[in-house]
Amino acid sequence: MKNGYIFLGAPGSGKGTQAKKLLDASGIPSVSTGDLIRSEIKRETPLGLECKPYLTSGKLVPDTIIVRMFKQWVETHAVATFISDGFPRTIEQAKVFDVLISQELGYTVTIVFFKVGLKTLKKRILGRRICPKCGNIQNEFFNPPLVSGQCDRCASAFETRIDDTEEIIQTRYDSYLESTMPIIEHYKSQVITIDAEQGPDEIFVSIRKQLSV
Ligand SMILES: [Zn+2]
Structure with missing residues (x-):
């Protein structure tokens, strides 16, 4: 059986981290449409060239181009199982996805929804500290620096990232929920919910158990 797992979760839910962990542990490749678009443009492929005018004029790349790119990636990699990091994220995209990936390529699509509350997201995002010198990442709430404000x-x-304020996180979260909930509704019985309030290791255990990978 061919499986496509779509990882959905708010910024800070840890879905990217988990996709990477699964690649390391089980060799399941993951793909994000942002990376795909960048790579197609860089390699100047026909689809990349089709994208370019939209990006240079600041417009969104149409869903049909993105899904065709995605399909090409799936066909080229010819994998039994793949992870899609954050795509499709709208109902319109899901409809094209269903035709090209489920019907034409025969993948069973499962949504893996990383459920996490705003309170935890705020701590994760606002508490995040990055060392400009060595790249070490810590968190004020989950692994606080031994000396306040200093890299261990x-x-x-x-x-400190000044672009992330409580208000921005809230707005991002609201708009995220607004666009994601219809997708969850669309796939109904094909949705697996992961408790993403947990730490990364616990999340990983429950993903592997629920997906049997
Ligand atoms: Zn450091």
């Missing part, structure tokens, strides 16, 4: 590894001062 090299003692440099941490950078």
Whole structure:
């Protein structure tokens, strides 16, 4: 059986981290449409060239082009199982996806929904500290620095991202829910919900168990 797992979750839900962990542990490849578009444009493929005018004029690349790109990736990799990181994210995209990936290529599509509350997301995002010198990442709430404001590894001062405020996180979360809930509704019985309030290792265990991978 051929399986396509669509990872959906708000920014900060940890779905990207989990996709990487699954690749390392089970060799399941994951694909994100952002990476796909960038790579097609860079390699100047026919689909890449089709995308270019939209991007240069600041417009969204049409869903049909994105799904064709996606289909090409799936066909080229010829894998029994793949993970799609965050795509399809709208009902319109899901409809094209269903035709090209489910019907034409025969993949069974399952949504893996990373459910996490706003309170936890705020802690994850606002508590995040990145060391500009050594790249070490810590969190004020989950693994606080030994000396406040300083990297545990090299003692440099941490950078704080000023673009992430509580208000921005809230707005991003609301618009995320608004666009994702219809997808969850669309796939109904094909949705697996993961408790993404847990730490990364616990999340990983429950994904492997629920997906049998
Ligand atoms: Zn450091």
